[in-house]
Amino acid sequence: MLPLPRPADRRRGVLRPAPERLVRREGEVVQTEALAGSMPRGDTPEADDEYARALLDSEKLQHEQRLVVDTICDQLAAFGTVGEGEQGIRKLTNIQHLKTPINAVLDGDTHVLELVEALHPTPAVGGLPLEAALATIRDTETWDRGWYASPVGWFDAAGDGEFAVGIRSGVAGGREATLFAGNGIVGDSDPDDEWDELQPKVRPIMDELERE
């Protein structure tokens, strides 16, 4: 993750393509997803399919995905009946991810903000087990995350709403911009591979900033 300076003044703006749904509540129906495990997009349909196959076949990435699915299902179980959908692939412009849709039917009148509170921070940005991981992050990270990974969305008077995880974003102001993105790290993650995986995550914002 790249360091995020605190906005020095109110003229700064936030850039957030926000590819990951944190939660959506519409009446008693809740929808969310596990998004974890990444591969680049291919230059041809065949190369793209090969990367998708590599995503599905990777033991490491499936482990990463399973940690996220199980965590979300456990967190939502406190609010109603949870169902795990079929795993698929989310294809973004220059990166693709393993994705598992997760739905729940609420037992009671749970406000979307209560669901946000239960699901944030996600395992990829907060770690597991959560409290110990957060304590480690606070002790070891040498920068302030600022708004990185914070929930961003809307809610209405009925308690419905939708929030995304504010990953892959940036803060820009004047002639300066700071971009930030991260990866889910597991036991057999390789630092160099993780660094390479980060590059396409910030590329769409870089492309916008580099446009003449």
Ligand SMILES: C=C(O[C@H]1C=CC=C(C(=O)O)[C@@H]1O)C(=O)O
């Ligand atoms: C934490 C981020 O990505 C997460 C979402 C999708 C894929 C991820 C991964 O493969 O590491 C991360 O879990 C980020 O982009 O800042």
